[in-house]
Amino acid sequence: MPCRRPALPFQTEGPVSVHLVNHHHGQPDSLVHRLAAALKLGVALVIIVATVLAPIQWRAWFISVTMLLLLTAGLSRLPLFFLFRRLLVLSPFVLGVVLVNAFQPGDRDKWLAVAVKSVLCLLTVILVSNTTPFSQILRVLKSIRVPTLLITTLALMHRYLFVLMDESERMRRARASRTFTRGRRFHWNTLATVVGQLFIRASERAERIYDAMCARGWK
Amino acid sequence: MHIPDGFIDGKTAVTAAVISATGVGLALRQVRRELPPRKIPLLGLAAAFLFAAQMVNFPVAGGTSGHLVGGTLVAALLGPGAAVVVVTTVLIVQCFLFQDGGVTALGANIFNMAIVNSVAGYVIYRMVCRWLTGIRGQVTAIAFAAWCATVLAAICCAGQLAWSGTIPWAVAFPAMATVHMFIGVGEGLISALVFLAVYRARPDLISETASAGQPQRLGELVRYGLLVTLGIAIFVAPFACSWPDGLDSVADKFGFGHKMSPLLPAPAPDYLVPGIHWAVGATAVAGAAGSLIVFALALLMGRWLVPKPKDL
Amino acid sequence: MSCAIEVSDLKYRYHDGTEALRGVSFRVAPGECVALLGPNGSGKSTVLLHLNGILPEKLSGNGAVKILGEPVTPNNLETIRRQVGLVFQDPDDQLFCPTVEEDVAFGPQQLGLGNADVAVRVQKALAQVGLTGFGRRATHHLSHGEKRRVCLAGVLACEPAILVLDEPTSDLDPRGRREFKALLRQIPATKLIATHDLELVVELCSRAIVLDRGSVVADGPTFELLNDEKLMLEHGLERPHILHHHHPH
Numbered sequence: 122m123p124c125r126r127p128a129l130p131f132q133t134e135g136p137v138s139v140h141l142v143n144h145h146h147g148q149p150d151s152l153v154h155r156l157a158a159a160l161k162l163g164v165a166l167v168i169i170v171a172t173v174l175a176p177i178q179w180r181a182w183f184i185s186v187t188m189l190l191l192l193t194a195g196l197s198r199l200p201l202f203f204l205f206r207r208l209l210v211l212s213p214f215v216l217g218v219v220l221v222n223a224f225q226p227g228d229r230d231k232w233l234a235v236a237v238k239s240v241l242c243l244l245t246v247i248l249v250s251n252t253t254p255f256s257q258i259l260r261v262l263k264s265i266r267v268p269t270l271l272i273t274t275l276a277l278m279h280r281y282l283f284v285l286m287d288e289s290e291r292m293r294r295a296r297a298s299r300t301f302t303r304g305r306r307f308h309w310n311t312l313a314t315v316v317g318q319l320f321i322r323a324s325e326r327a328e329r330i331y332d333a334m335c336a337r338g339w340k
Numbered sequence: 341m342h343i344p345d346g347f348i349d350g351k352t353a354v355t356a357a358v359i360s361a362t363g364v365g366l367a368l369r370q371v372r373r374e375l376p377p378r379k380i381p382l383l384g385l386a387a388a389f390l391f392a393a394q395m396v397n398f399p400v401a402g403g404t405s406g407h408l409v410g411g412t413l414v415a416a417l418l419g420p421g422a423a424v425v426v427v428t429t430v431l432i433v434q435c436f437l438f439q440d441g442g443v444t445a446l447g448a449n450i451f452n453m454a455i456v457n458s459v460a461g462y463v464i465y466r467m468v469c470r471w472l473t474g475i476r477g478q479v480t481a482i483a484f485a486a487w488c489a490t491v492l493a494a495i496c497c498a499g500q501l502a503w504s505g506t507i508p509w510a511v512a513f514p515a516m517a518t519v520h521m522f523i524g525v526g527e528g529l530i531s532a533l534v535f536l537a538v539y540r541a542r543p544d545l546i547s548e549t550a551s552a553g554q555p556q557r558l559g560e561l562v563r564y565g566l567l568v569t570l571g572i573a574i575f576v577a578p579f580a581c582s583w584p585d586g587l588d589s590v591a592d593k594f595g596f597g598h599k600m601s602p603l604l605p606a607p608a609p610d611y612l613v614p615g616i617h618w619a620v621g622a623t624a625v626a627g628a629a630g631s632l633i634v635f636a637l638a639l640l641m642g643r644w645l646v647p648k649p650k651d652l
Numbered sequence: 653m654s655c656a657i658e659v660s661d662l663k664y665r666y667h668d669g670t671e672a673l674r675g676v677s678f679r680v681a682p683g684e685c686v687a688l689l690g691p692n693g694s695g696k697s698t699v700l701l702h703l704n705g706i707l708p709e710k711l712s713g714n715g716a717v718k719i720l721g722e723p724v725t726p727n728n729l730e731t732i733r734r735q736v737g738l739v740f741q742d743p744d745d746q747l748f749c750p751t752v753e754e755d756v757a758f759g760p761q762q763l764g765l766g767n768a769d770v771a772v773r774v775q776k777a778l779a780q781v782g783l784t785g786f787g788r789r790a791t792h793h794l795s796h797g798e799k800r801r802v803c804l805a806g807v808l809a810c811e812p813a814i815l816v817l818d819e820p821t822s823d824l825d826p827r828g829r830r831e832f833k834a835l836l837r838q839i840p841a842t843k844l845i846a847t848h849d850l851e852l853v854v855e856l857c858s859r860a861i862v863l864d865r866g867s868v869v870a871d872g873p874t875f876e877l878l879n880d881e882k883l884m885l886e887h888g889l890e891r892p893h894i895l896h897h898h899h900p901h
Contacts, residue, residue: 170444243442250439255437268368275429289393313533327382334381338730
């Protein structure tokens with residue numbers, strides 16, 4: 122198999138997607154990667170729901186969940202820096218809640234609860250999503266009777282996500298190369314045209330995909 | 341506006357999930373029944389489009405930029421049912437793949453951004469379109485509808501946060517509503533510009549996809565409307581009206597006051613920083629005035645963007 | 653003489669009324685490899701889309717297109733599509749499944765085969781295009797050449813009698829083109845290839861049809877046609893350099 126090792130652990134095939142997407146596409150394989158998707162999703166769901174419902178006073182629960190997640194993170198061989206960066210996504214929300222509750226003479230436990238719960242749940246989702254291919258997640262959803270139309274839509278969205286993002290970036294670059302003014306109004310018009318074109322191309326591609334599906338016998 | 345895990349509590353999450361599941365189920369049924377098979381891949385592609393479009397930076401001032409959310413735009417282009425399915429798909433992928441929004445909060449996020457945003461946006465869009473015809477009317481309609489839908493979704497979000505006790509209503513409502521009144525302007529403007537761009541390049545696409553997605557029966561639209569109203573009644577109304585007070589006193593009289601209180605949140609002005617207690621009323625007034633102003637702006641914008649065709 | 657493909661006086665108009673095809677007629681015998689040439693916009697893709705009933709949108713079954721003797725009608729589309737394998741121009745349009753395995757399996761599954769049979773066909777098709785072991789790979793991570801080969805595998809897995817390809821080697825680097833040509837050479841099905849790659853035409857196709865502005869302007873043995881410099885230039889093509897030194901074997 123021709124070896125095309127990405128330079129950074131998080132590079133994807135499309136030249137542009139690497140900057141826009143925070144998803145880990147590197148090649149590490151680990152114990153966690155090899156676990157069954159259904160198991161990972163099931164455990165993750167239990168952890169998330171229980172963590173959200175548990176009162177913050179149940180320190181034992183939160184501590185053991187933290188340990189389990191750290192252990193899993195270690196076993197998964199995902200780069201720590203990457204994990205940390207993804208967790209930072211939460212910071213504005215947590216900060217907001219902390220600020221609001223700081224002015225309240227209520228119990229401080231509330232903001233601690235929110236912060237801890239959201240971080241733990243986020244870490245759980247990060248670990249599962251980066252060690253499980255999306256198509257496997259869809260297969261699990263299908264087995265729990267999620268409607269086929271929704272599954273097909275999810276699958277097609279995932280498949281063409283990067284294709285469209287690359288198209289959008291290419292169009293934007295092409296436009297920017299021919300933009301000599303810095304007027305904001307012109308800018309917005311240009312960007313809106315790019316987005317409009319993106320919709321048109323998506324529609325036309327959808328028709329071609331339909332033809333390709335029919336050509337191989339889809340009913 | 342994606343709520344992370346831990347910001348809404350169990351009861352809110354479950355209620356929202358039940359309402360959302362019903363709404364998405366309705367939408368799936370409508371789409372399956374009415375969308376021609378040719379358009380089925382369009383749902384997935386529209387979801388991919390929406391995601392890619394949301395990443396485009398519309399520069400505002402000094403480093404900040406606006407982004408399209410797109411629920412109303414998709415509803416205008418594809419119909420409300422398809423829009424609900426499309427935005428739900430985007431939210432699910434964002435939640436699992438990009439951790440934008442929590443898993444337990446998925447129900448709430450879907451209610452706010454897929455159902456309220458798309459359905460309310462669509463209804464307002466069509467109402468305005470009935471009044472102002474032609475492409476100019478459509479542009480005005482979509483701008484105004486997108487603004488309204490954004491603000492409405494934000495209000496529902498505030499309600500959910502308040503009902504969970506994470507942030508009190510008196511803080512959440514003014515904050516979310518006012519911020520989104522400004523964000524909504526961007527959303528309205530961008531939605532209108534994109535709609536116009538699509539119309540200019542492929543007017544046939546607009547009429548083709550829009551008519552394919554229109555609910556064939558009024559009943560469908562009514563069902564969505566009921567769901568939205570139910571959600572608003574649960575998440576927003578208890579705060580917006582003073583009936584919890586009234587209900588509490590009634591409940592006390594009949595002796596089951598304590599049973600009711602955990603479910604009904606009590607607005608508690610004495611907890612707050614002095615001065616904030618009037619923020620709620622002020623926001624409501626600002627909202628009403630704001631919608632009139634925004635409508636006027638949308639009219640002007642429509643006139644500016646779509647020059648009247650010179651009659652031959 | 654029985655024909656694999658028989659097109660008689662095919663006409664087609666676009667939505668806006670422009671005539672795309674003005675009475676196209678040609679035949680392809682079983683086992684032949686025929687090239688469909690023509691400048692951009694001549695209608696090559698439009699012709700190909702008629703061969704498995706995708707066009708016209710409202711199929712009337714008037715017999716303009718016959719596959720293995722049967723006219724293409726709304727009733728026998730299933731059979732027709734089983735016999736005609738169409739490889740589209742943009743591999744991204746055709747590769748709509750998340751993994752290679754799933755995409756190649758799509759066709760056999762639609763044919764109603766059981767899981768075991770599907771798996772056998774998938775392995776066989778992947779082997780035919782030299783991509784054994786690629787089953788688990790994500791489709792959006794493949795290189796352009798690999799995508800084109802997976803598209804071919806997906807069609808081969810249906811085991812069609814006739815293979816129709818729309819610009820199969822465009823966007824491929826020289827090695828990719830060489831590899832793809834070698835693959836095509838080994839497939840015994842009847843082949844109709846719309847292409848700009850004149851070297852491929854010389855190497856693989858015994859006959860060529862030239863289309864220009866919706867009409868057939870030439871139909872004959874490859875060497876005769878491609879050596880006719882005047883004809884080539886007149887219709888937006890050119891005499892391939894390979895012919896300067898090529899000897900028919």
